[in-house]
Amino acid sequence: MKKTVLFLLVCGLLGALAYFFLHSSREEQVRGQLERLCEYVHKKGDEPPLDSLTRAVRTGTLFSESCQVYFDNPRVEGRLNRKELARRISLARNSFSLLTLSFHDISMRFPEDNRADISLTMRIRGRLRGGEAFADVRELVMGMERADGEWLISLVEEVQVLER
Amino acid sequence: MPRHTSLRRSIIVAIVAWIVFGFVLPPIHLDGKSMEPTFHDGSYHFYWRQSYLFASPARGDVVAIRFAGKKVVLLKRIIGLGGDTIAFENGVLFRNGHPVPEPYVRFRSNWNLKPRKVRPGRLYVVGDNRGVPMSQHHFGQVNSSRILGKVIW
Numbered sequence: 001m002k003k004t005v006l007f008l009l010v011c012g013l014l015g016a017l018a019y020f021f022l023h024s025s026r027e028e029q030v031r032g033q034l035e036r037l038c039e040y041v042h043k044k045g046d047e048p049p050l051d052s053l054t055r056a057v058r059t060g061t062l063f064s065e066s067c068q069v070y071f072d073n074p075r076v077e078g079r080l081n082r083k084e085l086a087r088r089i090s091l092a093r094n095s096f097s098l099l100t101l102s103f104h105d106i107s108m109r110f111p112e113d114n115r116a117d118i119s120l121t122m123r124i125r126g127r128l129r130g131g132e133a134f135a136d137v138r139e140l141v142m143g144m145e146r147a148d149g150e151w152l153i154s155l156v157e158e159v160q161v162l163e164r
Numbered sequence: 165m166p167r168h169t170s171l172r173r174s175i176i177v178a179i180v181a182w183i184v185f186g187f188v189l190p191p192i193h194l195d196g197k198s199m200e201p202t203f204h205d206g207s208y209h210f211y212w213r214q215s216y217l218f219a220s221p222a223r224g225d226v227v228a229i230r231f232a233g234k235k236v237v238l239l240k241r242i243i244g245l246g247g248d249t250i251a252f253e254n255g256v257l258f259r260n261g262h263p264v265p266e267p268y269v270r271f272r273s274n275w276n277l278k279p280r281k282v283r284p285g286r287l288y289v290v291g292d293n294r295g296v297p298m299s300q301h302h303f304g305q306v307n308s309s310r311i312l313g314k315v316i317w
Contacts, residue, residue: 105233121231125195135196137238137302139231161231161238162289162304164277 027108030116030144033151034103037062041089043099043126052090060086064145064152071158096134099126114146119159188213192228192237192315198291198301199239201270202226203315209239215314221245221287223259228312229289237312238302241268244288246308251279255294271295287311 040059060082067085070077080088093099106120124136143155185191189210197205203226211228221227221242229238244250244259251258252275257266261279275298282288282305290303 104235105231107232119232121233121236123236137231137236159232161229161310162302162306164280164304 026110026116030108030118030151031106033062033144033153034106034118034120037153038101038103041093041099041101043093043096045097052093055093056086056090059089062153064147064154067153068143068155068157070156072160095129096126097129097131099124116144116146116151118142118144189316190228190234190312192239194239198293198296199226199241200293200295202241202268202292203239209315210317211313211315213313215316216311221308221311221314226315227287227289228315229306229310230312234312238289239315240289240291240303240306242287243290244282244305246282246284246286248282248288249279250277250282250288252277252298266292268292269294273297285309 037059040055040062063082063085065082066079067082068078069080069085076088102123102125104121104123106118108116108118110116119141120139122138122140124134126134128134139159139161141155141157141159142153144151145154146152189212192209192211194203194205194207194209203209223242223245225242226239227242229240231237243257243264249260255272255275257264258279269292272294273296275294277298285308286305287308288303288305291301293301
């Protein structure tokens with residue numbers, strides 16, 4: 001009897017440990033992808049065109065082949081492919097001389113093994129080519145899917161906090 | 165002073181600071197000019213988390229508004245409550261059809277916004293700096309559940 005209880009306790013503990021490590025590892029992977037996005041978007045001054053192109057291509061690799069996008073201002077709505085997304089991000093980057101993207105208050109849940117639902121605050125700060133300072137904050141809902149061991153962004157949706 | 169007394173005091177101070185600045189009077193570092201000239205870019209302020217525990221938000225209150233969490237918040241002034249009709253004509257605020265004197269607004273540009281009703285459970289918020297083009301200013305109606313507290317200093 002004693003042995004059975006001990007065995008069940010050990011099994012429970014191992015199960016809890018396995019769940020904890022698997023869960024935290026998934027969360028770290030997702031956070032890693034978000035950090036990579038910030039890193040690729042970051043701009044600290046004028047950069048050679050080849051660098052811009054490399055960053056655009058790298059940014060594209062973080063998105064799934066088809067990504068659902070919804071932004072209120074500027075209005076962007078629909079499914080965009082990886083190439084189109086990278087092109088738009090690259091265009092937006094080009095209008096800045098300095099640019100920093102950061103994510104805050106990230107919370108995530110995993111409704112399925114290979115799917116993550118993320119809620120976060122996105123902050124953009126920088127300087128436009130004209131010299132004006134730029135700052136913007138948005139709340140976003142993001143969806144990520146794991147394909148071939150890699151988490152890719154499949155949904156980016158702006159949450160409307162203020163409605164005119 | 166014995167070492168353990170000093171340690172105990174430090175722990176008590178740390179716990180009190182954690183409670184006060186985490187749950188009662190959280191600090192905010194302002195990044196942006198949307199509340200000029202009332203609050204300046206780069207300044208530090210505190211908001212009172214319990215301000216709306218027994219009272220409702222009022223017109224004129226400056227409040228902290230949350231996004232996905234509490235680390236990044238917006239600072240705005242309440243100019244309309246649920247049921248109010250808000251409009252701007254040549255930079256002047258009209259509430260329920262009447263012009264509203266706003267002594268806190270010093271920079272004013274030609275804002276024009278057609279009348280719109282604030283839905284129940286929502287508040288209409290805007291920054292004090294109306295000198296920027298309307299398209300570049302974050303304002304509008306927000307769900308009252310997003311209000312974290314009133315800015316008191």
